[in-house]
Amino acid sequence: MKTKVYIRSSGMISPQNTFGKSITLENPVLPGGNRMNAIEPDYKQILDAKSIRRMSRIIKMATAAAQECMDAADLKQPDAIITGTAYGCLEDTITFLERMVENQEEMLTPTAFIQSTHNSIGAQIALTMKCHGYNNTFVHRGHSFEQALLDAMLLIAEGEMKNILVGGVDEITDTSHAILSRFGLFRREPVVSDLITNPGKGTIQGEGAGFFLLSSEASGDDMATLDHLALHFKPSGTHDLLDFINQEMEAQQISIEDIDLFVLGLNGDLKNDSEYDVLQSAIRDHQKNAFFKQLSGEYPTAVSFALWLAATTLKNKKLPFSGPGMSSRGNMKRVLICNAGLDGHHSLILLSAC
Amino acid sequence: MIVKPAAEIFVAGVGVNSALGLNLAANLHALQAGSSGIGPITYLNTKHREVFSVGEVKSSNIDLGLLTGLSPDTSRTALLSYIAAREAWDDAGLHHETGLRIGFVSANSVGGMDKSEDFFEEWMADNTKGKLKNVVGHECGYITDLVAMKLGIHHYTSTISTACSSSANAIFHAARMITAGYLDVAIAGGAEALTRFTLNGFNSLMILDPLPCKPLDENRKGLNLGEGAGYIVLASAKAMSQLETKAYCRLSGWHNVNDAFHQTTSSPEGFGSFMSMQGAIRKSGIRQEEIGYINVHGTSTQNNDLSEGTALIRLFGDALPKLSSTKAYTGHTLGASGGIEAVFSVMSIAHGYVYPNLRFETPMKDAPLLPETSFSIDHNLRHVLSNSFGFGGNCSTLIFSAA
Numbered sequence: 225m226k227t228k229v230y231i232r233s234s235g236m237i238s239p240q241n242t243f244g245k246s247i248t249l250e251n252p253v254l255p256g257g258n259r260m261n262a263i264e265p266d267y268k269q270i271l272d273a274k275s276i277r278r279m280s281r282i283i284k285m286a287t288a289a290a291q292e293c294m295d296a297a298d299l300k301q302p303d304a305i306i307t308g309t310a311y312g313c314l315e316d317t318i319t320f321l322e323r324m325v326e327n328q329e330e331m332l333t334p335t336a337f338i339q340s341t342h343n344s345i346g347a348q349i350a351l352t353m354k355c356h357g358y359n360n361t362f363v364h365r366g367h368s369f370e371q372a373l374l375d376a377m378l379l380i381a382e383g384e385m386k387n388i389l390v391g392g393v394d395e396i397t398d399t400s401h402a403i404l405s406r407f408g409l410f411r412r413e414p415v416v417s418d419l420i421t422n423p424g425k426g427t428i429q430g431e432g433a434g435f436f437l438l439s440s441e442a443s444g445d446d447m448a449t450l451d452h453l454a455l456h457f458k459p460s461g462t463h464d465l466l467d468f469i470n471q472e473m474e475a476q477q478i479s480i481e482d483i484d485l486f487v488l489g490l491n492g493d494l495k496n497d498s499e500y501d502v503l504q505s506a507i508r509d510h511q512k513n514a515f516f517k518q519l520s521g522e523y524p525t526a527v528s529f530a531l532w533l534a535a536t537t538l539k540n541k542k543l544p545f546s547g548p549g550m551s552s553r554g555n556m557k558r559v560l561i562c563n564a565g566l567d568g569h570h571s572l573i574l575l576s577a578c
Numbered sequence: 579m580i581v582k583p584a585a586e587i588f589v590a591g592v593g594v595n596s597a598l599g600l601n602l603a604a605n606l607h608a609l610q611a612g613s614s615g616i617g618p619i620t621y622l623n624t625k626h627r628e629v630f631s632v633g634e635v636k637s638s639n640i641d642l643g644l645l646t647g648l649s650p651d652t653s654r655t656a657l658l659s660y661i662a663a664r665e666a667w668d669d670a671g672l673h674h675e676t677g678l679r680i681g682f683v684s685a686n687s688v689g690g691m692d693k694s695e696d697f698f699e700e701w702m703a704d705n706t707k708g709k710l711k712n713v714v715g716h717e718c719g720y721i722t723d724l725v726a727m728k729l730g731i732h733h734y735t736s737t738i739s740t741a742c743s744s745s746a747n748a749i750f751h752a753a754r755m756i757t758a759g760y761l762d763v764a765i766a767g768g769a770e771a772l773t774r775f776t777l778n779g780f781n782s783l784m785i786l787d788p789l790p791c792k793p794l795d796e797n798r799k800g801l802n803l804g805e806g807a808g809y810i811v812l813a814s815a816k817a818m819s820q821l822e823t824k825a826y827c828r829l830s831g832w833h834n835v836n837d838a839f840h841q842t843t844s845s846p847e848g849f850g851s852f853m854s855m856q857g858a859i860r861k862s863g864i865r866q867e868e869i870g871y872i873n874v875h876g877t878s879t880q881n882n883d884l885s886e887g888t889a890l891i892r893l894f895g896d897a898l899p900k901l902s903s904t905k906a907y908t909g910h911t912l913g914a915s916g917g918i919e920a921v922f923s924v925m926s927i928a929h930g931y932v933y934p935n936l937r938f939e940t941p942m943k944d945a946p947l948l949p950e951t952s953f954s955i956d957h958n959l960r961h962v963l964s965n966s967f968g969f970g971g972n973c974s975t976l977i978f979s980a981a
Contacts, residue, residue, distance in 0.1 A: 305836070310717055312739070321698045324778050329625040337779035338842050338969065341687065342718065342739040347970025350836040356853065359836040359972055360747055363689075364737040365719035371736050378754050402705060403713060457723070457732050524717075567723075 227381040229450040230578070232439045235292030236532040237262050237285045238432040240519050240545075243292065249544040252519050254417050258410040259401055259429040260521035275352070280315050280339050282395040283348050285433035290349045290389060293435040302437065303385035304358035305346050308372035308392045310365050310524030311400065312342035318399050345393055358385070366565030367455055368392065369434075369525040370573070374453055380440045391435035392528025401429055409522075409566075411492070419492035419518045427491035430521015434528030436535070442578070447535040448559075452476050452574040465564055466503045472572055473560075480506060484556040485537065487530045489563035491517040499564040514543060527563050527571060534559040538577045585757045588825035588981060590813045591670025593662040594921040596806030596908040597633030600645070601665055606925060609933050610953050614907050616790040616802050622772045626781065631790050632772060633804025633909025648728070651711065653690035654805070656721045659769030662807035662917075663725055666765050670811035671823045674730055678762040678817050681734035683752040684722040684809070685744030685768030687913035690715030692773045721769065734761055741968030742875070743834075744768050745808065745916030746976050750832035752812050762817040767809035767917025776912065777803055783842065791878035793903035794887065794947050796940040801877045804909020808917030810924055827927035830961070830979035831862025837971030843881050848889030850973035851875075855893055855963065858975035862961070869899045869977070870959040871932050873919050874949075875967045876903025877910050882967065887945025899963075900956070902935035902949045916966035916974065923962045923978050930955040 236242040239260035240253055253263070262285060267276050270288045279287065286307070294302065320336040338344070343361040350359050358379065362371040369392030376388040404410065411426040419428060438450065454472045466480075473479060486507055490497045507513060514537075520529035537543050538559060561573040595601065597615025598608035608615065619627045621638055635642075635658060642657040643650030646664075663682065672680065693712040701708035715721060719737040726735040734755065738748045745768030752766035780786050780803060787800035810829075818825055835857060837850025844850060859866050875886055890898060904922055911918055925931050935949035960980045967973045 310719065312718075320779065321695060321775060322702060324695070324774060325699050325702055329774065329778050332778055332782040334779065334782040334842075337775075337782055340779075341741050341969055343741050343968065343970045343972055344841060346740075347836065347838075347841060347972065350838045350971060351841070354838055356835050356838050356850070358834045359740070359970075360738065360751070360834065361740050362736065363718040363739040364722065364735065365717055367736070368719070375751060375754075378758050381758060382754070403701070406710060407714075455734070457726075457735055 227440065229377055229380050230439045230442055230446040231448045231450055231535045232437040232443055232446050233293050233296035234436050234447065234532050234535060235289035235296065236434045237264060237289045238520055238529050239263060239430055242532065250546060252545050255415045255419065255428050257414050259396055261396060262431050279348065280313055282313050282315065282393060283345055286345045286391060286393045287348055287352055289433040290391060290435040293389065293437050297437045299387060301353050301355045302357065302387045302389035304379055304388045305349050305355055306360050306372040306376050306388060306390045307346040308362045308369035308525050309342055309345060309394055310363060310368045311394050312363060313340050313344055314395055314397050314400050316340040318397060366524050366567050366569030367571065369528045370453060370455055370571045376438050377450065377453060380438060386440045388438045389435060390438060391433060392525030393433040394431055394523045394525045396429055396431045404429065420490050420515045423492050423494045423497050425494065427493045427522040430523045430526060432520060432529055434532050436531065446578045448538040448575040449578060451576050454572045456570040458568040458570060464502055465499060465562060465570065466506050468570060469503065469562065469572060476574065483558050483560045484512065485514060485559045486512050487514050487516055487534050487559060487561040489517060490515050491522045496566050519545065527561060530561045530563065531573060534561055534575050538575060586815045587753045587756055587829045588813045588818045589810050589827050589829060589924050590818060590821055590823055590825055591666045591811035592921045592924055593665030593669060594808040594918055595635055595658055595662050596911065596918055597635060597804055598907055600637065600661060609907060612934055612936065612953060614790060614936050616909055624774045624777055626777060630786055630788050631802050633802055634772060635805055653715050653721060654692050654771035655686055655690060655769050656724050658771055658805065658807040659684060659721060660725045660728055663729060663765050663809050666809040666811050667729060671821050672763065676820055678820065679733045680731050681752060681755060681761040681764040682722060682726040682729065682731045683736045683748045683764055683766040684725065685738045685748040685913045686718050686721055686770055687739055687741055687744060688773060688775060689718035689721055691775045692771050695774050739913065740972040741970055742912050742915055743966040743968040743972040743974040744913040746966035746974035747834060749810065749916065749920055749976060753829050756812055756814050763811060763813045765809050765811050767920060768914045769807035770805055770912045770914035772803060772805045785879045787878065790937060791906060792937045793876035793878040793906050793935055794883050794942060794949050795938050796942045798878045798883060801879050802909040804911040806908065806911050806918055807914050808921045810920050825981040826924050827978045827981050829976065831858040831977035832975065833857030833861055834974045837973055839971055842969050844885035844967065846885060848885040850971055851886045851889035851965065851967060852892055854973035854975040855889065855965065858963065858977050862977040862979060864961055866894065867897055869961045869963050870956060871926050871962045872899055872901040873923050873962065873964045874901050874903045875965040876905055878905060884942060884945055886965065887942055887947050890947060891945055900932050900950050901947065902933050904933050906936035919964050920976060923964045926959055926962045927978050927980055930957045930959045932956050
C-alpha cells in the first residue's frame with residue numbers, strides 16, 4: 225500500500241503494566257499459572273461512573289483502552305471505529321446461555337443478550353465518544369485484529385478519512401478457560417519464566433484490549449509508521465513462514481537483513497513453535513528476536529499486543545521490557561511482527577520508525 | 579469528508595436460501611407468487627415451538643447434510659452458508675483454473691451457537707461432559723473458514739459481525755478489497771441459523787410477534803425471526819471480462835454510520851438510517867430521484883420501522899420511490915438479512931422485480947409509508963437501495979445499479 229499510515233497513539237490493557245501514564249515494564253509480570261489475566265485499571269479515572277456499572281468486563285477494558293488512545297492523541301472523536309474480536313463478549317454470551325438452560329427458556333432478562341453481540345464493543349465506544357462515523361467489527365478467529373487493521377489501512381488509502389481508531393479485544397472467562405483447557409491448549413504445569421525457552425505441550429491463555437489511532441497525516445510525535453500488512457490462511461499442508469516473509473519483503477523492496485527486530489508469536493507450545501523453526505535459523509542474529517506471548521499470553525487478537533510492543537519500541541528506540549528473549553538494541557528502524565496462529569491464520573506486520 | 583466514487587464493481591452471480599426455499603429459483607417463485615415462508619416452528623428444538631411464527635428453512639440438518647456432503651452434525655449456519663455460497667460460485671461460473679484471486683467474506687451474528695447451546699446443556703450438568711465437537715465451531719469465523727475450505731478459497735477469508743447489518747458490511751468490505759487490488763473476485767454476504775439463543779434473546783426484549791409480522795404497518799406487533807443465507811459474487815471489471823457470464827448489475831454505492839444513540843434502539847428521528855442512505859447515494863454518484871425501489875430494513879418492530887420510516891420521509895419527502903420489506907416473506911434473518919436482501923435487490927435490477935410488502939394494511943400514523951402490496955415488474959428500474967440496520971446503532975446501506 226503506497227499511502228503512508230501513521231500510528232499516532234495507543235491504549236493497551238494487558239497482563240503487563242501497559243496502561244496509564246505510569247507504565248512500568250522493566251520487570252515483566254510472570255505468568256505463575258496457565259492463564260494471564262489483564263491488569264485492569266481503576267475505570268472510574270477514565271470512564272463515566274454511571275456507565276461503568278452497565279458495562280461488562282470486556283467492554284470496560286475496550287472502552288478504557290480506546291479512550292486512553294484518543295486522549296494520548298488529544299482527539300475527541302475518530303472518523304471511524306473498527307474492532308477485532310474472535311470470541312466477542314463471552315461473559316455475557318455464557319451468562320445468557322446458562323440462564324436459558326437453567327430456566328428452561330423462561331423468565332429471561334435481556335441485558336446479557338444485548339451485551340452479548342460482538343459489535344456491542346465498538347458500539348459502546350461509539351456511544352461513549354458520540355462518534356457517528358464508520359463502525360465495523362471483524363470476528364475472523366486469529367485474523368480478527370489484523371483484518372480490522374487492514375480495513376483501517378484501506379479507509380486511509382481510499383482517502384476519505386484521516387483518523388481511524390482500531391483495536392483488538394478478547395477476554396478470558398472461567399468457563400472459556402475450562403472449555404479451551406479440555407482441547408489441551410494450555411500447559412498442565414504452572415509456567416513461570418521459561419514459557420518460550422522451555423517449550424512443552426500447550427501454552428498459557430492471555431487476554432487484553434489494545435487500541436491504536438491510525439492517521440493519514442504525520443503529527444510530529446507519532447509512534448511509528450505502519451508500512452505493510454500481509455495475511456495468509458493455511459487450510460492444510462505446510463506453509464513456510466520464511467518464504468512468506470521473503471515474498472512479502474521483496475514486494476516492499478527490502479530483505480530480511482533490513483529488519484532490526486522480529487516480534488515473534490512463539491507461545492511455548494512445541495507444535496506451534498515448530499512453525500518458526502526455519503525462520504529462526506534464517507535470522508542469524510538472535511538478538512533480533514522478541515517473543516511477545518510470554519508477556520501477553522496466547523489469544524486470537526494477541527497481535528494487538530505485539531503491535532503495541534513494536535510501536536512502543538520504535539518510539540522509545542528500545543524494547544520496553546528486559547528479560548529472556550528481550551534483548552534491547554540501539555537504532556532500530558524496522559520491526560516485523562510475525563504470527564502463526566494454530567488455526568492456520570498467519571500474519572506479518574511491518575513497521576518503521578518515524 | 580471527501581467522497582470518492584466507487585470503482586466499477588460488478589455482480590457476477592448470486593446464491594440464496596431462506597424460508598422461501600433452498601435456491602434462487604424457489605425464492606423468486608415464492609416472491610412472485612406472494613407466498614410467505616413464515617409459519618410455526620418445525621425444526622428448532624425449543625420450548626417455544628407452539629408460540630412463535632418463524633421463517634424456517636424447511637429442511638432438517640440431515641437433509642442439509644446430504645445436500646452439502648457435510649456432516650449433519652455441522653452447525654446449521656455452515657450448512658446454509660455452504661449451499662448459498664456454492665450456488666453463487668456456480669452461478670458466476672467460477673472455477674479455480676482462472677487464476678483469479680478469490681475471497682470469501684461472510685457474516686453471521688452468533689457463529690455455531692446452535693451447537694454451543696447443545697454443548698452447554700451437557701456441560702452445565704457435568705464439566706467433564708459435553709461433546710467438544712459441538713463447541714469447536716462456536717466462533718463466527720470458524721463457520722466462514724469451514725465453508726471457504728470446502729469451496730477451496732484461501733486468498734482471503736473474513737468474517738464480519740455487526741448484528742443485523744453484518745452482511746451489508748461484509749459485501750462492501752469485499753468490494754473495497756477488490757478496489758484496493760487485494761482480490762479480483764469475492765463471494766460476499768452472510769448466513770444465519772435459527773437458535774434457541776437468539777429466539778430467547780429477542781423474546782426477552784419482547785419484540786417477537788407470535789403471528790406473521792406486518793412490517794411498516796401501524797398495527798405491527800414485532801418481528802419474526804428467520805434463517806438462511808445470501809451471497810453475491812463481486813468482480814472487478816477485469817475479472818468480469820474473464821468470466822463466461824454477464825454481470826447482473828453493479829454495486830455502485832455503500833455507506834456505514836453509527837447511530838450512537840442506544841445499544842438496542844434506534845434514535846426516533848432515524849439519524850443513523852438517514853445518514854446511511856444519504857451517504858450511499860452520494861457514494862454512488864446518482865441523484866436520489868433515480869432510485870426506483872428500496873428494499874427497506876423493515877423488521878416490523880415498533881422502533882425500527884418508525885425510525886427508518888421517519889428517515890425515509892425526511893430524505894425523500896413526497897417523492898418516495900417504490901418500497902417494501904421482504905422480511906414479511908423470510909422473517910428477520912439477522913446476520914444473513916443483508917445478504918439475502920442483496921440477492922433480492924440484484925434480481926430487482928436484473929429483471930425489474932418489485933416485491934410486495936405482505937400483510938400491509940394501515941400506514942404508520944407517525945411515518946406514513948405506502949409500500950408495494952403486489953408483485954410487479956418495472957423495466958425502467960436502474961437503481962435499487964437496500965438498508966440493513968442493527969443493534970449497537972450499526973446502520974449500513976447498499977446501492978445496486980444497472981451495469
